[in-house]
Amino acid sequence: MNKNNAKIKFYSGEDIPLELHKVRVVQKLHLVPIERRLAALHEGGFNTFRLSTLDVFLDMLTDSGTNAMSDKQVAAMMQADDAYAGSQSFARLQKAAEDVLKKKYLLPVHQGRAAENILAIAYIKEKGDLIPMNYHFTTALAHITQYGGRIVELLYDEAYNISSQHPFKGNMNIEKLDAVIKETGAAHIPFIRMEASTNLIGGQPFSIQNLRDVRKIADKYGVRLVLDASLLGENAYLVIQREPEFANATMAEVIATMTGLADIVYFSARKLSSSRGGGICTNDLAISRELEAFVPLFEGFLTYGGISVREIEAMAVGLYETLDESMICQSPQYIAYLVNELVAKGVPMVTPPGVLGAHVDAMRVCAHIPQTQYPAGALAAAFYLISGVRGMERGSVSNQRDEDGNETYADMELLRLAVPRRVFTLSQIKYVADRMTWLYENRNLIGGLKFVYEPPVLRFFMGGLAPVSDWPEKLIAKFKKDFGDSL
Ligand code: F0G
Numbered sequence: 001m002n003k004n005n006a007k008i009k010f011y012s013g014e015d016i017p018l019e020l021h022k023v024r025v026v027q028k029l030h031l032v033p034i035e036r037r038l039a040a041l042h043e044g045g046f047n048t049f050r051l052s053t054l055d056v057f058l059d060m061l062t063d064s065g066t067n068a069m070s071d072k073q074v075a076a077m078m079q080a081d082d083a084y085a086g087s088q089s090f091a092r093l094q095k096a097a098e099d100v101l102k103k104k105y106l107l108p109v110h111q112g113r114a115a116e117n118i119l120a121i122a123y124i125k126e127k128g129d130l131i132p133m134n135y136h137f138t139t140a141l142a143h144i145t146q147y148g149g150r151i152v153e154l155l156y157d158e159a160y161n162i163s164s165q166h167p168f169k170g171n172m173n174i175e176k177l178d179a180v181i182k183e184t185g186a187a188h189i190p191f192i193r194m195e196a197s198t199n200l201i202g203g204q205p206f207s208i209q210n211l212r213d214v215r216k217i218a219d220k221y222g223v224r225l226v227l228d229a230s231l232l233g234e235n236a237y238l239v240i241q242r243e244p245e246f247a248n249a250t251m252a253e254v255i256a257t258m259t260g261l262a263d264i265v266y267f268s269a270r271k272l273s274s275s276r277g278g279g280i281c282t283n284d285l286a287i288s289r290e291l292e293a294f295v296p297l298f299e300g301f302l303t304y305g306g307i308s309v310r311e312i313e314a315m316a317v318g319l320y321e322t323l324d325e326s327m328i329c330q331s332p333q334y335i336a337y338l339v340n341e342l343v344a345k346g347v348p349m350v351t352p353p354g355v356l357g358a359h360v361d362a363m364r365v366c367a368h369i370p371q372t373q374y375p376a377g378a379l380a381a382a383f384y385l386i387s388g389v390r391g392m393e394r395g396s397v398s399n400q401r402d403e404d405g406n407e408t409y410a411d412m413e414l415l416r417l418a419v420p421r422r423v424f425t426l427s428q429i430k431y432v433a434d435r436m437t438w439l440y441e442n443r444n445l446i447g448g449l450k451f452v453y454e455p456p457v458l459r460f461f462m463g464g465l466a467p468v469s470d471w472p473e474k475l476i477a478k479f480k481k482d483f484g485d486s487l
Helices: 034-043 071-077 088-101 112-123 138-146 174-184 208-221 232-242 251-260 285-292 294-298 309-321 330-344 375-387 426-441 471-483
Strands: 105-109 130-133 150-153 192-195 225-228 264-268 278-282 357-361 392-394 414-418 449-453 464-467
Touching: 034 375, 034 471, 071 309, 088 105, 088 251, 088 278, 088 309, 105 112, 105 285, 105 294, 112 138, 112 264, 112 278, 112 285, 112 294, 130 174, 138 150, 174 208, 192 208, 208 225, 208 251, 232 251, 232 330, 278 285, 285 294, 330 357, 330 426, 375 392, 375 414, 375 426, 375 449, 375 464, 375 471
Parallel strands: 130 150, 130 192, 192 225, 225 264
Antiparallel strands: 105 278, 264 278, 357 414, 392 414, 449 464
16 A cells, blocks of 8 residues: 555645545534534433434544445445345455455454454353453443453553553553463453454554564463454554554555454454444354354344445445555544644643544543543533534443442543544544633533433443533533634
């Protein structure tokens, strides 16, 4: 792939990302008045998941299923082969998985969490079985605990330092991994899980050297190594940027090196290949057979796995496009731009800039709000109120209660502002930086939230909250004072 495209210099010296695509299909957005935004928050329980897109201006909730598709992906969807069994669309996807991920056997699943469900049911044999991982993802944890398993998160201390400059905060703590397996006994470790670009700590990558070290421990104890490859492309891009050994490597080489170190690779195609669906792949026939039985049970026949054939075609093309550094670099470069703009204004952000989105440190922005009143949820609601931009709470609201029903407070209280691939323009990103800077300067007006409806599982999706005081009205009054009748 053309590495020269990855960074283009301006004569003026200005350091801004340049789009290497053009826009051919557009969607109108809705920037509704601030009073309507407050009403929408009340209707949606101050939970940004529950907002209607009719009330959302820039949708930075997630990159999941919202990355822009390429013309080639859309074109491929038109040649889909509708067949329950033996579809040629699936054959094309299988070939793409073999070419890009270098795995022979592919089990299709309807999205990433379905892969997590299958891995958990297949491999958690006894209550208390332990799955070491660099860090949990919400759905991975929910499936593991659903089947009686436990997890342990083994990051280095640096990962919890929000304003660190460490290039690989997603690295697994190798010494701790060795000690945990020794202490627990390999028989009670169904697998080790490595998540590419560790989502919940700010989209932070691991290095290939670290993955090699994890592989050594997996071999030492005879434990399977599972790679969550949902954000693999961006992790590979940051390896090229930050790990000197790979400075001249291609995306294809880096991706093959990473997947080659894992026994099982699973992914959300909603992220990895800018489409919808998911997959589990391996080169080990025995593993494929073990997992295969669950696909018809939960997903669908083995040549569609609950995914529409049209999406399977888009997935296949999207997998190949993951090898294009000039495409993959777009989201991380925009994120870096946004993070650097906000850091320059004094807003506490997760650094170094990672992937998926820019992450605001709500623990510091809302230092006056106790964790019992969900500072990241409050910041997400406040930011939507004053900008129409929908981010996602990644803090204690996203945590689940422990076995005894007690709250577990998150290590980090973050507001994630997702930057899906090739969706936003630079002026939109500048608007986000502008409004966040204003909110930071008026942060003392943000107040806490309390639960009024709390679902028992994955409560952050549909939970309902309410402000603990009339702080939203006070924030609106200040907004009107500073912005007049601007939306
Ligand atoms: N693993 C990772 C690292 C993820 O980020 C996600 C989803 C999944 C697994 C589950 O995949 O949604 O297809 O079932 N992350 C989305 C997000 C939801 O917004 O970060 P899924």
